[in-house]
Amino acid sequence: MERSTPSIHDLPPEDDPERLRLLADGAGEPILIHDRGIIVDVNRAFCELLDRRREQLIGVDVRGWLRPEDRDRIIGLAGGARR
Numbered sequence: 001m002e003r004s005t006p007s008i009h010d011l012p013p014e015d016d017p018e019r020l021r022l023l024a025d026g027a028g029e030p031i032l033i034h035d036r037g038i039i040v041d042v043n044r045a046f047c048e049l050l051d052r053r054r055e056q057l058i059g060v061d062v063r064g065w066l067r068p069e070d071r072d073r074i075i076g077l078a079g080g081a082r083r
Contacts, residue, residue, distance in 0.1 A: 037063040037075070
């Protein structure tokens with residue numbers, strides 16, 4: 001049986017971003033990776049949860065998803081910068 005995506009073991013160690021994506025996509029739990037609140041990557045489970053494609057989520061500011069009364073507290077806990 002032929003695989004449509006490479007195995008994590010098939011990739012060289014220097015190809016870390018692709019190895020990380022394969023690992024994240026293999027997880028059953030939704031995973032979001034952000035930089036100061038801006039989505040830089042998501043796994044398949046996260047896309048399925050929101051019924052969106054990865055391309056639709058990359059670049060979204062997740063702080064807009066927070067209730068205003070919770071925003072400062074959560075950003076502070078996450079060590080993120082405010083805009």
